[in-house]
Amino acid sequence: MTNSLVIQTDFGLSDGAVSAMYGVAISVDPNLRIFDLTHDIPQYNIWEGSYRLYQTISYWPEGTVFISVVDPGVGSDRRSVVIKTTENQYIVTPDNGTLTHIKDEIGIVAVRIIDESVNRLPKSGESYTFHGRDVYSYTGARLASGVITFEEVGPEVPVDSIIELAKFEPKIDETSVTGTIDILDIRFGNLWTNIDRTLFLQLDIEYGDNFEVTIQNDTRQVYKNIMTYGRSFADSHLGEPLIYVNSLDKLGIAINQGSFAKAYHIETGANWKISLRKVPKVIYN
Template identity: 40%
Template sequence: MKPIIVMQSDFGTDSGLVASMHGMCRIVDRELEVEDITHALPAFDVKAASYCLQYTVPYWPEGTVFVSVVDPGVGTSRKASVARLKNGSYVVTPDNGTLTYLQDMIGITQIREIDGQKNRYNNTRDVHTFHGRDLFAYCAAKLASGLITYEEVGESYPVEEIVRHEVYGAEVSDKYVKACIQSYDPFGSAELSVLNVDFAKTGFKHGDMTDITITCEGEEVFHERVPYERSFGYVPVGSNLIFNDLASFVTIGCNQGYFARRYGLDGEKEYVVEIREA
């Protein structure tokens, strides 16, 4: 059985771009199965691409070939790469920070730069702005179909040279966390920079009340006692809670409410979050 190809990008779904990438895979091999994560990632947001991959990749079969194309440097000297992960899957992507969370949370055993002479679609060599189709989808399809081995992708280079974006950390101790808001989910919940597994080290248990303060440039924008619960249904509609999010990080949200909008949180601003025992 051939590996599945799974794609994500910032291309949107209101044009033929995604269909062209799917079609390229079928040109290489009509039997390939091609699926999508999302094509609605924020434009040019490499960090969002990286974040999305880290909580999606573990839930596909070993050997899956992921194609991630958020590529503000398309057509330039940035490396086009294929990373082999410790779980046996592959990620075909520009090496521009997209691999950061995967490197930290799953692990990368090897990375190779795509040989553009051998593993690029020949019929569009005069086009330099659609590597998603002409380089990444094409190379991924050759790899998934078995037309090339991983070693034939191109020359390897040190894993230590992988380009990384900034990763926010967290200070964790007994009944205390200092972190930041690193993203917002589709329901407006604020995803923090503390991993679920690290939050467990604080000693907080489900049902505990916490004291949460959120500041922006030293100004307090939120201060409230908030329960730590398994899920939204443990608090009344409209009430806030903190919980272990599916995307690996502890999150502050509101039962059937949009937390970020309720408190005027701005995705362009930086917020510091402190969690203490109530």
């Protein structure tokens, strides 16, 4: 273990919920190093919680323990688990779909259900609405500090038993590729798709090629226009749309110094489809 604990929630920072989780963790081991992944996951948005874990986890050292609490089913019969990834990191979380992208994109080698008879904050047994504090922070801190081993979390269950959210796999034909808008680069309003750069390159493309980009929400077309594939925002003029490769090696859609998401009211998830069709370059005489 690295003695590092990385926490993600949909709690925000306007009250004491996150601070209470810190307090529990520090009470387990004052030497723990605690970091925030984000506490701005939209309320109850399990999909975004899943993606933010995937976006972040590979850049942390082996042995790092993550806690993710986006838990609309708190107090129900949904399981509380700790998983070990193929990269030897750990995630403490409700089993409600939060591990979808980790399982699909990174890999899970083992899953254990948290035994709350051992791994639960003392004297919290009658509380059913703050498992982030009472179960996940307590268990995560004990694991990160070495008080317990992964095997002491609780009984092991099959990896295939993990709950997964529905995902749409990208498709390609001779002239086009189709995927989904998985997430937003929130501050800048860029669209991050699930289309890998390597899949896109199978269209035999070059920087500067033009594409007809179509975005649909279920069966309703939201956007359709021609844009250029560039290395970076410097390859487009101010206010122009651009196709680029993002920091996860997947296709992104942006407006140079503008918010594409706000301009066209784009959201994310498996029902937000995007297609890119290669079109001839327009040459003006």
